[in-house]
Amino acid sequence: MALWRPVVALGILGTKLGMTQLFDETGKAVPVTVVQAGPCTVTQLKTTATDGYDAVQLGFGVTREKTLSKPERGHLQKANAPWVKHLREYRLDNPTQYQVGQQITVALFQPGQRVDVVGTSIGRGFAGYQRRHHFGRGPMAHGSKNHRQPGSIGAGTTPGRVYPGKRMAGQMGNQRVTIKDLSIFKIDPERHLILIRGSVPGKPGALVSVTPAKLVGAKG
Amino acid sequence: MNAQAIIRSLEAEYLKTDLPQVEVGDVVKVGVVIQEGGKERVQPYEGVVIARRGTGVNLSITVRKTFQGVGVERVFLLHSPRIANIQILRRSVVRRAKLYYLRQRVGKATRLKQRFN
Numbered sequence: 001m002a003l004w005r006p007v008v009a010l011g012i013l014g015t016k017l018g019m020t021q022l023f024d025e026t027g028k029a030v031p032v033t034v035v036q037a038g039p040c041t042v043t044q045l046k047t048t049a050t051d052g053y054d055a056v057q058l059g060f061g062v063t064r065e066k067t068l069s070k071p072e073r074g075h076l077q078k079a080n081a082p083w084v085k086h087l088r089e090y091r092l093d094n095p096t097q098y099q100v101g102q103q104i105t106v107a108l109f110q111p112g113q114r115v116d117v118v119g120t121s122i123g124r125g126f127a128g129y130q131r132r133h134h135f136g137r138g139p140m141a142h143g144s145k146n147h148r149q150p151g152s153i154g155a156g157t158t159p160g161r162v163y164p165g166k167r168m169a170g171q172m173g174n175q176r177v178t179i180k181d182l183s184i185f186k187i188d189p190e191r192h193l194i195l196i197r198g199s200v201p202g203k204p205g206a207l208v209s210v211t212p213a214k215l216v217g218a219k220g
Numbered sequence: 221m222n223a224q225a226i227i228r229s230l231e232a233e234y235l236k237t238d239l240p241q242v243e244v245g246d247v248v249k250v251g252v253v254i255q256e257g258g259k260e261r262v263q264p265y266e267g268v269v270i271a272r273r274g275t276g277v278n279l280s281i282t283v284r285k286t287f288q289g290v291g292v293e294r295v296f297l298l299h300s301p302r303i304a305n306i307q308i309l310r311r312s313v314v315r316r317a318k319l320y321y322l323r324q325r326v327g328k329a330t331r332l333k334q335r336f337n
């Protein structure tokens with residue numbers, strides 16, 4: 001059995017600002033997503049000795065003191081961090097190379113680097129068969145009452161049940177989505193911007209996490 | 221600065237300042253930079269602007285011409301570095317935002333009345 005390995009790289013948290021198209025050095029129009037990422041504060045270092053695993057906890061976003069609970073405030077004060085909205089952990093092999101209170105900025109990345117982006121996809125609520133799974137629909141006229149129904153969902157007495165994973169209506173979107181192996185178009189360290197080639201999950205304003213790409217089959 | 225303002229400021233770096241005001245119905249000559257055996261060359265493309273869409277860095281025009289009896293349409297992103305230059309040769313009186321009806325016409329029927337202002 002293959003051993004589960006965590007993503008062994010520090011990433012950064014950011015807000016998706018929106019998309020546009022810009023031109024690369026050859027003059028080709030490139031679709032880019034603008035992400036305002038960081039500066040994130042290291043709020044905690046987790047080590048195998050104390051927590052059972054190695055990770056770095058980052059804080060991102062600004063919020064008001066009254067929105068945080070007393071334990072949350074104490075946790076942030078211990079790290080000398082501002083009142084942050086989001087806390088996320090990144091599993092690392094060696095978290096002690098970072099210090100609590102350290103600022104992580106977009107300087108973590110270079111243009112051209114491959115990244116994975118994790119976010120929450122746009123929620124579409126309880127969606128039917130056509131919208132969620134691109135089923136075909138029945139005739140709308142000629143006496144048909146089978147307009148947006150799924151058709152057969154399986155055999156009869158044998159097996160006598162619906163197989164797990166059968167595509168049906170249900171919640172669509174608003175779930176964690178990872179887009180892998182996107183490339184960085186440009187970095188703007190002054191305004192904390194990362195321009196990522198291609199699209200990332202969620203609407204503008206959504207929280208996204210950008211990490212160096214974890215390539216399948218890559219060594220290490 | 222809000223999100224839209226940031227995106228507009230990123231686009232601003234790529235905007236050309238010397239673009240003429242191209243309108244629908246104009247006959248234009250577009251200089252397109254093409255790669256030919258490792259060398260770059262400007263190739264002219266001449267035709268009538270039948271559509272104009274987008275704003276800012278996304279501004280594009282559709283240019284139609286009839287080449288050897290076959291209608292050819294090309295879409296140009298005007299702010300692209302691949303567009304070396306654009307010249308307006310003549311302007312026309314048009315009463316539509318999109319001149320798609322020209323696709324249905326051939327020969328003399330595709331003429332547009334010239335405008336001199």
